[in-house]
Amino acid sequence: MAKTLVWVEHDNTSVKDATLAAVTAASQLGEVHLLVAGSGCAAVADQAAKIAGVGKVHLADNAAYKDALAENVAPLIVDLMGHHDAFVAPATSHGKNIAPRVAALLDVMQVSDILSVEGPKTFTRPTYAGNAIATVESSDAKLVITVRGTAFAKAETSGGSGSVEAVSGAGDAGLSSFVGAEIAKSERPELTSAKIIVSGGRALKDSETFKATIFPLADKLGAAVGASRAAVDAGYVPNDYQVGQTGKIVAPEVYIAVGISGAIQHLAGMKDSKTIIAINKDEDAPIFQVADIGLVGDLFNVVPELTGKL
Amino acid sequence: MKILVPVKRVIDYNVKPRVKADGTGVDLANVKMSMNPFDEIAVEEAIRLKEKGVATEIVAVSVGPQKAQETLRTALAMGADRAILVQTDDEVEPLGVAKLLKAIADEEQPGLVVLGKQAIDDDSNQVGQMLAALMGRPQGTFASKVEVEGDSVSVTREVDGGLETVKLSLPAIVTTDLRLNEPRYASLPNIMKAKSKPLATKTPADYGVDVAPRLKTLKVSEPPVRSAGIKVADVDALVAKLKELGVA
Numbered sequence: 001m002a003k004t005l006v007w008v009e010h011d012n013t014s015v016k017d018a019t020l021a022a023v024t025a026a027s028q029l030g031e032v033h034l035l036v037a038g039s040g041c042a043a044v045a046d047q048a049a050k051i052a053g054v055g056k057v058h059l060a061d062n063a064a065y066k067d068a069l070a071e072n073v074a075p076l077i078v079d080l081m082g083h084h085d086a087f088v089a090p091a092t093s094h095g096k097n098i099a100p101r102v103a104a105l106l107d108v109m110q111v112s113d114i115l116s117v118e119g120p121k122t123f124t125r126p127t128y129a130g131n132a133i134a135t136v137e138s139s140d141a142k143l144v145i146t147v148r149g150t151a152f153a154k155a156e157t158s159g160g161s162g163s164v165e166a167v168s169g170a171g172d173a174g175l176s177s178f179v180g181a182e183i184a185k186s187e188r189p190e191l192t193s194a195k196i197i198v199s200g201g202r203a204l205k206d207s208e209t210f211k212a213t214i215f216p217l218a219d220k221l222g223a224a225v226g227a228s229r230a231a232v233d234a235g236y237v238p239n240d241y242q243v244g245q246t247g248k249i250v251a252p253e254v255y256i257a258v259g260i261s262g263a264i265q266h267l268a269g270m271k272d273s274k275t276i277i278a279i280n281k282d283e284d285a286p287i288f289q290v291a292d293i294g295l296v297g298d299l300f301n302v303v304p305e306l307t308g309k310l
Numbered sequence: 311m312k313i314l315v316p317v318k319r320v321i322d323y324n325v326k327p328r329v330k331a332d333g334t335g336v337d338l339a340n341v342k343m344s345m346n347p348f349d350e351i352a353v354e355e356a357i358r359l360k361e362k363g364v365a366t367e368i369v370a371v372s373v374g375p376q377k378a379q380e381t382l383r384t385a386l387a388m389g390a391d392r393a394i395l396v397q398t399d400d401e402v403e404p405l406g407v408a409k410l411l412k413a414i415a416d417e418e419q420p421g422l423v424v425l426g427k428q429a430i431d432d433d434s435n436q437v438g439q440m441l442a443a444l445m446g447r448p449q450g451t452f453a454s455k456v457e458v459e460g461d462s463v464s465v466t467r468e469v470d471g472g473l474e475t476v477k478l479s480l481p482a483i484v485t486t487d488l489r490l491n492e493p494r495y496a497s498l499p500n501i502m503k504a505k506s507k508p509l510a511t512k513t514p515a516d517y518g519v520d521v522a523p524r525l526k527t528l529k530v531s532e533p534p535v536r537s538a539g540i541k542v543a544d545v546d547a548l549v550a551k552l553k554e555l556g557v558a
Contacts (some may be wrong), residue, residue: 050376069476070439071448093469100404100439109405109524112434122528127432128327132336135529160538175448176481179464181474192470195558196428200361229488239454239489240472245430248470254557264326271536275555277548283541292539309425310558 002030002120005084007077007099009092010036011043017193018090026088026146027053028117029159034058034162035080037073037169039066040243042292045291049162051155057164064171065177068094074101076169081106086143091249095146110144113137115151129245129268144149149192150251150272165248173305184240186293191243194224196254199270201244201279202230203259210236213299214258217307226250226270228260244269260288279303311421311482313356313365315390316411317349317372334418335432336530343411345381346360348426350388351486354493355456356424357389364458366420366458367391371414373407375399379509386504387496398521402514406521407423408440414519415445420481422437422463427452427485431536448478452487 004026009016019034026032032053035062036045045059058080066071077098081087087102089095091113103110121138123145163295191197199217204210210231218225226248227241242266245268255273260266262278262285270276271290276293281298288294295302321327322342330337348522359365370393372378382393383506396410420537428435442449450456450465454473457464458480466475468487496504512520542548552558 010402016334035401067474070442070451074443083407093452093467097439097449099472100436101443101449103436104405104408104440104443107405109403110434110436111525112436126533127431127530128321128336130528130533131327132329133533134527135531136525136527138525140411142526157476176478178477179477181469181472183472183474190405190471233489239468239487240470246428254555273532276536289538290536293548293551294539294541295545296541297544298528302545306548308544309549310552 002085003083004029004032004086004088005077005080006032006034007087007089007095008034008036008044008048009090009094010038010041012038012041012044015044016045017154018092018149020157021146021149021152022088022090022200023051023053023155024152025114025117025145025233026086029086029120031055033084035060035077037065037068037076039063045164049164050158050160052159053155054160054162057162058167059164060167060169062171062256068098069176069178070098070101071175072171073098074105075173077102078105079169080167080181082140086145088145088147091146091148099144099146106142106144108140108142108144109138110146111138112146113148114145115148129225129264131272148249150249160296184238188218189222189224191224191241191248191250194252196221196223197250197252198223198227198256198258199226199228199260200231200236200258201228201260202234204236207236213303217303220307220310228263228266257287257291260287260305261285262290311365312358312367312369312418314415314418314420315352315356315368315385316425316437317353317370317371317381317385318346318422318426318429319343319372319374319378320346320429323347323430328529333529333531335439335527337368343377344487345384346426346429348428350488350493351488351490352424352426353385353388353390354491355486358491359458360389369418369420371396373398373402373410374457383461383504384496386507387501388494392507395509395511396514396517397511398514400521401523402521403523403525405435405440405524406432406479406519408444409519410514410517410521411437411441413519422481423483425485427487438483442483445481445483447481447483449483449485450476450478451485453484454487454489456484456490
């Protein structure tokens with residue numbers, strides 16, 4: 001049976017959700033081992049060991065691994081790949097940063113953003129902004145894979161009884177250093193794991209109008225807030241709100257698109273949502289071609305009325 | 311400092327891709343092709359660094375068919391100084407492209423390599439990171455701000471949840487995200503001038519790189535189609551639907 005190594009995404013305190021979908025994908029390939037690389041992150045390893053189906057957790061605790069710098073983490077992974085057959089990472093910004101560096105060091109052609117496991121070396125993956133789904137088979141001796149989080153169920157966070165084993169790597173490669181981060185703090189659920197998302201488009205006019213219109217509806221529904229690229233480019237909301245081909249890929253139970261026309265790049269990020277609701281004044285807007293429920297109307301009347309009636 | 315800017319010829323951003331009926335790929339016959347939008351941003355960033363006096367020369371590189379010359383001419387018209395086409399009609403995977411770029415970087419010795427974070431055709435998001443690995447140099451992916459300071463570069467990156475900043479020692483590899491800059495249009499005089507800028511044509515064999523694919527595409531299919539649903543007349547009807555869904 002193949003042995004897989006899953007890179008655990010975490011903040012040195014707890015395991016991030018995206019890891020759980022990667023664990024599910026890895027379990028379809030074989031035995032699941034995890035790597036927790038970080039600083040002062042023993043608690044993360046203990047938490048990771050409880051994820052259902054996990055065999056072993058490699059814990060690399062070193063200041064050089066604190067901020068997941070690819071230059072430092074990739075050589076550690078390459079070492080561990082000496083006795084694993086597949087490296088699996090969630091297709092998050094950190095996963096996408098690290099995995100190809102690992103792949104090149106192993107002389108492996110990575111399979112990015114997989115949607116399904118079709119065989120021991122065969123996967124489906126989206127191309128052309130999700131307009132074409134390719135089934136690809138790897139001929140490399142080892143596999144390097146990133147996993148689209150919305151395409152796999154999350155592994156249970158309890159029930160596992162993995163063992164934690166400390167490993168050490170070379171640490172700081174001396175090529176890069178972490179300066180700082182500005183991570184937005186929000187009371188709302190995280191976009192990629194939210195059950196309901198309310199997204200706004202360019203029609204929201206400006207930052208104040210976006211906040212005054214979209215936020216109350218989202219808060220009433222306990223929803224996360226997203227945006228189209230047009231709204232982000234226009235500066236209504238920060239870039240981490242962006243849903244689409246180059247932003248976040250989401251698949252909530254309910255996606256409410258407000259004043260979003262439905263460019264293919266946006267649809268690529270949300271069309272796997274279970275129910276799509278569109279509110280737009282243009283009845284010919286492409287968003288209505290994918291929406292389960294559409295309401296043609298002026299959002300500045302419709303949204304406040306909707307918020308009031310919920 | 312020299313900057314290497316790899317660019318890719320891809321289906322135009324505004325064209326809706328159609329999967330071929332026989333399931334072998336996407337139909338690119340008679341489809342408008344353009345420079346990958348993220349690579350345009352890379353070319354623009356390199357030009358701005360040259361305008362600031364940080365860079366002295368910009369070399370654009372493409373791996374692709376003869377027609378990729380047009381993409382390189384676009385880069386030259388925007389402001390690159392010279393171009394290299396590694397010509398091949400075969401599809402070259404990101405790993406193969408990274409190996410070719412590594413060979414070119416060995417010859418050219420750039421201080422920075424700036425390229426798009428992903429191509430909008432295969433959406434792999436790999437070449438920059440792979441090149442950095444092969445060169446043994448640091449990588450600043452998904453950049454929204456790039457500042458060269460002496461022998462290092464500070465890169466602000468778009469990450470899940472916000473932004474983070476890393477400091478990389480030069481030479482380094484930077485991949486561009488959408489909000490790094492807004493690429494300029496080439497002016498007509500510059501398009502004319504670009505025709506006489508040097509463009510060298512090479513082959514993968516010239517660099518001794520094996521670009522045989524590692525992945526075999528078994529099938530390409532359309533994604534499951536969502537059919538249009540219903541339209542409701544007013545907010546009350548929408549509220550009723552939301553209640554049915556159990557979210558209100």
